[in-house]
Amino acid sequence: MQGGRKKILLVEDNHMNKVLVREILTLHGYDIIEAESGTEALKVLSTERPDVILMDLHLPGMDGVTATRIIKSDERISSIPVLALTASAMRGEEDKILSKGFDGYVAKPIERKKLLDAIREKIGPDAGHEPDRQPDPKTASS
Numbered sequence: 001m002q003g004g005r006k007k008i009l010l011v012e013d014n015h016m017n018k019v020l021v022r023e024i025l026t027l028h029g030y031d032i033i034e035a036e037s038g039t040e041a042l043k044v045l046s047t048e049r050p051d052v053i054l055m056d057l058h059l060p061g062m063d064g065v066t067a068t069r070i071i072k073s074d075e076r077i078s079s080i081p082v083l084a085l086t087a088s089a090m091r092g093e094e095d096k097i098l099s100k101g102f103d104g105y106v107a108k109p110i111e112r113k114k115l116l117d118a119i120r121e122k123i124g125p126d127a128g129h130e131p132d133r134q135p136d137p138k139t140a141s142s
Contacts, residue, residue, distance in 0.1 A: 006123055007031045009050040011041040011067070012085060013059050017110065021054065021085075024112050028126040030119075036060070038067025045077050051123045054106070057086045057097070065100050072101045081122040085110070 008025055012018045013036045022032050033048055035041040039062045041053070053071070055064040068082045081103040088097070094105045104118050120126070 005029055005031050006052075006126075007033060007048070007050040008119070009033045009035065009041060009044060009048065009053045011035045011038065011053065011059065011064065012056045013037065014056070017056070017085070017108065020110055021115065024110070024115060025119075028116060030126070038062030038064060038070075041067050042070060045071065045080075049077070050080060052119055053080055053082045054085050054119075055082050055102070057084055057088070068101045083118055083122065 006029075008030050010018065010021055010025075010032055012021065012034070018034060022034070025032055033044055033050060035044050037059045038055075041055070042062075055068055057064040059067070064084065068084075071080065071082060072078050082101070083104040083106055084097045084102040085106050085108060086093075086097065087108040097105050104122060106115050106118050116126070
């Protein structure tokens with residue numbers, strides 16, 4: 001999707017993680033679609049084509065690994081990058097996760113810069129721009 005707002009499918013069942021990721025991404029001009037399980041994500045993908053999918057690994061019902069395996073085996077949607085969201089951030093975990101079909105990895109707790117960098121690496125710059133920042137009156141020149 002060139003020039004327009006980029007769409008991200010956020011597959012996450014934890015309310016606080018959803019709120020945090022949604023806030024970060026909407027401030028950077030992304031449109032967010034949400035799902036709370038692997039099954040729900042596959043249902044969303046039958047009608048929507050996001051630019052990237054952020055997939056929690058531990059979901060109710062169908063987990064993120066199974067959902068990603070199904071996505072990657074479906075030629076209609078297999079080209080959509082899927083980034084794993086996980087608290088499994090120990091040394092060596094990233095390689096294990098990538099070997100399961102994920103295109104990238106974002107460790108929890110979510111850090112704004114790492115999340116945005118991982119998305120930008122897969123789909124290019126933000127749809128919008130950095131959030132407006134007001135100059136600090138203490139440092140502004142008179």
